[in-house]
Amino acid sequence: MSYGPSSVALESFASLFTKILHYTQHKNLPKGQSLHAHLIKTDISSSCIYLSNSIVNLYAKCHCLFDAHLAFQEIQNKDIVSWNCLINGYSQLGRRDSSISVLNLFKQMRRENYLPNPHTFSGIFTAVSTLEDAFSGKQAHCLGFKLGCLSDVFVGSSLLNMYCKAGGHLVDARKMFDEMPERNSVSWTTMISGYATQRLVKEALGMFRVILWERGQDVNEFVFTSVLSAIALPEFIYVGKQIHGFSLKNGFLWTVSVANATVTMYAKCGSLDDACWAFELSSEKNSITWSAIITGYAQNGDCMKALKLFSEMHLCGMNPSEYTLVGVLNACSDFDALREGKQVHGYLIKLGFVPQMYILTALVDMYAKCGNVTDARRGFDYLKEPDIVLWTSMIAGYVNNGDNENAMGMYCRLLMEGVVPNELTMVSVLKACSSLAALEQGKQIHAHIVKHGFSLEVPIGSALSTMYAKSGSLHEGDLVFRRMPARDLVSWNSMMSGLSQNGRGVEALELFEEMLLDGTRPDYVTFVNILSACSHMGLVKRGWKIFKMMSYEFGIEPRLEHFACMVDMFGRAGKLYEAKEFIESAANHVDCGLCLWRILLSACRNYRNYELGAYAGEKLMELGSQESSAYVLLSSIYSALGRLEDVERVRRLMNLRGVSKEPGCSWIELKSQFHVFVVGDQLHAQIVDIREELWRLSKLMKDEGYKPDFDPCLELEGVMDI
DNA sequence: TTAGGGTTAG
Numbered sequence: 212m213s214y215g216p217s218s219v220a221l222e223s224f225a226s227l228f229t230k231i232l233h234y235t236q237h238k239n240l241p242k243g244q245s246l247h248a249h250l251i252k253t254d255i256s257s258s259c260i261y262l263s264n265s266i267v268n269l270y271a272k273c274h275c276l277f278d279a280h281l282a283f284q285e286i287q288n289k290d291i292v293s294w295n296c297l298i299n300g301y302s303q304l305g306r307r308d309s310s311i312s313v314l315n316l317f318k319q320m321r322r323e324n325y326l327p328n329p330h331t332f333s334g335i336f337t338a339v340s341t342l343e344d345a346f347s348g349k350q351a352h353c354l355g356f357k358l359g360c361l362s363d364v365f366v367g368s369s370l371l372n373m374y375c376k377a378g379g380h381l382v383d384a385r386k387m388f389d390e391m392p393e394r395n396s397v398s399w400t401t402m403i404s405g406y407a408t409q410r411l412v413k414e415a416l417g418m419f420r421v422i423l424w425e426r427g428q429d430v431n432e433f434v435f436t437s438v439l440s441a442i443a444l445p446e447f448i449y450v451g452k453q454i455h456g457f458s459l460k461n462g463f464l465w466t467v468s469v470a471n472a473t474v475t476m477y478a479k480c481g482s483l484d485d486a487c488w489a490f491e492l493s494s495e496k497n498s499i500t501w502s503a504i505i506t507g508y509a510q511n512g513d514c515m516k517a518l519k520l521f522s523e524m525h526l527c528g529m530n531p532s533e534y535t536l537v538g539v540l541n542a543c544s545d546f547d548a549l550r551e552g553k554q555v556h557g558y559l560i561k562l563g564f565v566p567q568m569y570i571l572t573a574l575v576d577m578y579a580k581c582g583n584v585t586d587a588r589r590g591f592d593y594l595k596e597p598d599i600v601l602w603t604s605m606i607a608g609y610v611n612n613g614d615n616e617n618a619m620g621m622y623c624r625l626l627m628e629g630v631v632p633n634e635l636t637m638v639s640v641l642k643a644c645s646s647l648a649a650l651e652q653g654k655q656i657h658a659h660i661v662k663h664g665f666s667l668e669v670p671i672g673s674a675l676s677t678m679y680a681k682s683g684s685l686h687e688g689d690l691v692f693r694r695m696p697a698r699d700l701v702s703w704n705s706m707m708s709g710l711s712q713n714g715r716g717v718e719a720l721e722l723f724e725e726m727l728l729d730g731t732r733p734d735y736v737t738f739v740n741i742l743s744a745c746s747h748m749g750l751v752k753r754g755w756k757i758f759k760m761m762s763y764e765f766g767i768e769p770r771l772e773h774f775a776c777m778v779d780m781f782g783r784a785g786k787l788y789e790a791k792e793f794i795e796s797a798a799n800h801v802d803c804g805l806c807l808w809r810i811l812l813s814a815c816r817n818y819r820n821y822e823l824g825a826y827a828g829e830k831l832m833e834l835g836s837q838e839s840s841a842y843v844l845l846s847s848i849y850s851a852l853g854r855l856e857d858v859e860r861v862r863r864l865m866n867l868r869g870v871s872k873e874p875g876c877s878w879i880e881l882k883s884q885f886h887v888f889v890v891g892d893q894l895h896a897q898i899v900d901i902r903e904e905l906w907r908l909s910k911l912m913k914d915e916g917y918k919p920d921f922d923p924c925l926e927l928e929g930v931m932d933i
Numbered sequence: 934t935t936a937g938g939g940t941t942a943g
Contacts, residue, residue: 497942499942
C-alpha cells in the first residue's frame with residue numbers, strides 16, 4: 212500500500228490520523244478545518260483514502276454536511292467507507308430532509324455499483340426509521356438479508372428500531388429480537404422503547420425485569436430512561452417509585468438523562484410533588500430538566516406555577532430550548548394568557564428558532580385557545596405543507612371559538628389536499644357537526660371514520676354518539692354508544708345529555724343508574740344532565756333526592772348549573788313558592804341570583820302567578836340585570852296587574868341602564884345556503900311566499916282545533932316588541 | 934489502524 216509522497220514520514224501520517232480523530236471526537240471544527248487546509252496545501256490526503264475518508268467523517272460529525280459532501284466529491288478513488296461516512300452523517304442528523312438525502316445517496320451508490328456493508332445498512336435503517344417509510348424499509352431489509360448483513364448486532368438493532376418506529380409491527384419486532392444471533396444493551400433498549408411508544412407497559416416492564424435480573428452487564432442509563440418513559444402513567448406510579456429507588460441505589464440517577472426521565476415520569480403520573488422533588492434533587496439541570504418540570508405543571512393544569520418556573524429558569528441564567536418554550540406556550544394556552552403567550556412568541560423570534568412544525572402548532576394552539584383565531588390562522592398559513600397535527604389544531608381552534616362553519620371548511624380543504632385525518636381531527640369535526648346539529652355532514656364524517664378504519668374507542672365513539680344524540684338521532688347515538696368497547700365519563704355524560712335534551716328523561720335516569728352500576732364515578736356534568744332530565748319530566752321528589760345525593764354521597768358541591776336546574780324543576784312543576792325558598796336558601800352558597808330569579812320569573816309567567824313574578828322581577832331589578840327579557844316580562848306583568856306606574860318605572864329603568872331588546876332571530880340551512888329571519892322581516896327575497904305559507908299553516912292548525920293562548924302577559928310582551 | 938445502532942424534553 213502506498214502512503215503517498217516519500218518525503219512524508221510514516222509517523223507523520225500516524226500523527227495526522229490521531230489529530231483528525233481527536234478533532235472529530237471533540238467536534239472541534241476550527242482545528243479540523245485548519246488541518247484540512249494543511250492537507251490540501253501539502254496534497255497529502257489525495258494519496259491516502261484513509262485520510263480523505265476521515266475528513267468527510269470529521270465534517271459529518273460536526274454536522275457540516277455541505278462541507279462533508281464537498282470533501283466526499285473531491286475523493287477520486289472512493290470506497291465504501293467514503294459512502295458510509297457521508298450516509299451516516301446525514302442519517303445521524305435525524306431530520307426528514309437529511310433522511311431523504313440518505314436514501315438518494317444509497318440509490319446513487321448502488322447505481323455506481325458499490326456493495327453496501329453492515330455500516331451502510333445501519334445508516335439506511337436509521338434514516339428509514341426517521342421517515343417511518345415502511346416500503347423503503349422492507350426493500351432495504353430484503354437487500355440486507357440477501358447480502359448477509361443482518362446478523363450484525365448494529366444492523367439488527369437499527370432494523371429493530373425501524374420496525375418499532377413504523378408502529379403496529381411490535382409483534383414482528385419482538386420476533387426479530389428473539390431471533391437475533393447477538394443482542395446487547397442497545398437491542399434491549401430499542402425493544403423497551405418500542406413497547407413504550409405503543410404504551411405496552413407490561414411488555415416493557417417484562418423486558419426490564421429480564422435485563423435487570425439476568426443481564427446486569429447490559430443495564431445502563433438508556434435502559435432506565437426508556438423504561439421510565441414506558442411506565443409514565445398514573446396507574447404505574449408505584450412501579451415508577453421502585454425504579455426511581457433502584458436507579459438511585461445503583462447510581463444511575465446521577466446521569467442527567469435518567470434524572471430528566473424521572474421528573475417526566477412523575478409529572479405524567481400526575482404526581483407533581485414527586486416530580487418537583489426529583490427536580491430539586493437533580494444534581495445537574497439542563498434545559499430538558501426545566502422543560503420537563505415546566506411542561507409537567509402546564510399539563511397538570513397549574514399554569515401559573517409553569518410560568519413562574521419559566522421566569523426562575525431565566526433568572527438561573529439557563530437558556531430555554533424550543534421545547535421549553537413550547538411547554539410555556541402550552542401553559543399560556545390553558546391559562547388563557549395571551550399576553551404571556553405573545554411574549555414567548557417574541558422570545559422564539561429573538562432566539563432565532565426556526566418555526567418548525569411543532570413550534571407553529573403550539574403557537575396556533577395558544578392563539579386559538581386564547582380566543583385569537585385570526586393570529587392562529589396566520590400561524591397556520593405560514594407553512595406551505597402543514598402536517599395533520601397543525602391542521603387539527605386549527606380546526607379545533609375554530610370549533611372551540613364557536614366558528615364551526617370555518618372548521619368544516621378547513622376539514623373539506625384538508626380532504627381535498629389529500630391529507631389523512633387522525634383521531635383528534637375526527638373528534639373536532641364531529642364537535643362542529645354537533646354544534647351545528649348538521650346531521651348529514653355528521654353522517655359523512657361517520658363514513659370517513661369507517662373508511663379510515665378508526666375504532667369506536669374513546670374519544671371518537673364518544674364524539675360520534677354525542678353528534679347523533681345532539682342532532683336528535685337518539686337511536687343511532689345509542690347504537691354507537693353500545694358498540695363502544697369501553698366508555699368513559701364523557702361518553703356517559705354526553706349520551707345522558709342527548710336523552711335529556713330530547714325529552715327522554717326516564718331513559719336518561721336509567722342510564723345514570725347503569726353508569727353507577729358500571730362503576731363509573733359521576734362528575735358535576737352528570738348531575739346537570741340528570742337534574743335537567745328530572746326537571747323536564749316533572750320528577751320533583753327524585754330531583755331533590757339526586758341533588759342531596761350529589762354532595763352527601765359523591766362530595767360534589769352544587770354549582771350554578773345545578774341550582775338553575777332545581778329552580779327550573781320547581782318552576783315547571785308549578786311549585787313556585789318552593790322555588791322562591793330554594794333561591795333564597797341557595798343565596799348562601801353561590802352568587803347566582805341573576806340567573807335563578809330569571810328562571811323563576813319565566814315560570815311565574817307560565818303559571819300566571821303575577822304577584823310572585825313581580826317579586827322575582829324586582830329582585831332582578833335590584834341586582835341590576837342587563838337582560839332585556841327580564842325588563843320586558845316584568846313590565847308586562849305590571850300591565851296585567853294594572854299597575855301602569857310600575858310599567859313606566861321599569862321601562863325608564865331599562866332606558867336608564869342602556870338595556871336594549873335584541874330582535875328575535877332564527878335561521879335554517881337549505882341546500883348549503885343559510886336563510887336568516889328577524890322579527891318583522893321584509894327583506895327575504897321570498898317573503899311573500901313565506902307569509903302565504905305561514906298563513907296556510909295557521910289556518911290548517913285552527914281548522915284542526917288549535918286554540919292560541921291569549922295570555923295578557925304574552926300579548927303585551929308582543930306589543931313591547933314593536 | 935477511516936465508517937454504523939438505542940434514551941429523556943414537543
